[in-house]
Amino acid sequence: MESFKKRVMHFVAPIAAKAMFFKEVKMKKFCSILCFSLLTFGLKAAPLFSHISLVTFRSNLKYTIGEDTQAYTAQRKLQPFSINKYETTYGLWYQTRIAAEARGYYFENPGQPGSHGRRAEKLTDENSCQPVTMINWYDAIVWCNALSELKGRTPCYTYEGAVLRDSGDTASCDLCECNWNADGYRLPSEAEWEYAARRTKKSFQKGNLISGQVEPSSEEGLLYAWIFENADSSKIVGTAGVPFNPDEVVKPATGNANGAGLYDMSGNLLEFCWDWFADYAEDNPYGPSVGYERVCRGGSWAPYTMFNYAGDRYSYNPNEKYNYFGFRICCTVNATE
Secondary structure (H helix, E strand, O other), X not given: OHHHHHHHHHHHHXXXXXXXXXXXXXXXXXXXXXXXHHHHHOOOOOOOOOOOOEEEEOOOOEEEEOOOOOOOOEEEEOOOEEEEOOOOEHHHHHHHHHHHHOOOOEOOOOOEEOOOOOOOOOOOOOOOOOEEXXXXXXXXXXXXXXXXXXXXXXXXXXXXXXXXXXXXXHHHXXXXXXXXXXXXXXXXXXXXXXXXXXXXXXOEOOOOOEOOOOOOOHHHHOOOOOOOOOOOOOOOOOOOOOOOOOXXXXXXXXXXXXXXXXXXXXXXXXXXXXXXXXXXXXXXXXXXXXXXXXXXXXXXXXXXXXXXXXXXXXXXXXXXXXXXXXXOOEEEOOOOO
């Protein structure tokens, strides 16, 4: 056991040395928690990874959004929906973008692999499982339409009846409608995102914890999220909680998922949602029809997004793009499916 702790300390210590506020964390206690997690659940063998792997929610879809974190809350009752286990990878983004551009789609920003990749970088085995970054909200919704068409699904985003295929047409994107009954891929609503972040196998976790966290300790939260305390860049999707060694290639989906089986709902990248930012309202489950900034959720590895709890909210101009912005796909589940 002692030698195992030393191995874990070898991986964790370099991260702690770089983190701005990590000296507040008791390293021995953190390593003990990490050791317990690894010995209990095992050092995961890399599963067969799929860039699209959906988790579906069909029941117990009523909850209180904003609970434990916001001064205002609201009741939400959702339609059955599916959401991807992973943030959108560069591999999925790149291949979809190239195929879509051949069909007449246009993307203002071609994206990059992770926080430190290059703009429109060629796809490789090494960068394919980094999350895509340096895209804005407009790029994300147009890309969702493209993926839907390529997969034979009905695109969700339209303006005056026309499918959005140009992320540079920001006016149309701002005024677009989302068809919540279509089977196409889309961004999650804010209510869907928080539900997925807080859902467990039997109930809901509190909103003032990192997604997946059970006990209210900052050390345990670090097992479920790459945040500014334990990372200085984005990581391969689904690897939170894996001892980091810069000389080793970590496989995707070998880290710790939240209670619903989703990875990186807190940390790694800040994720786009559909909604315009506003106070919650009981009669408006998808947010207002107009606004100035779109909702983002989950925090990230960057020190600019230090609020990583499942119930924390951010808002940004939909034209902004940073190397800590990303998204995950979602879709409505029809009663016949």
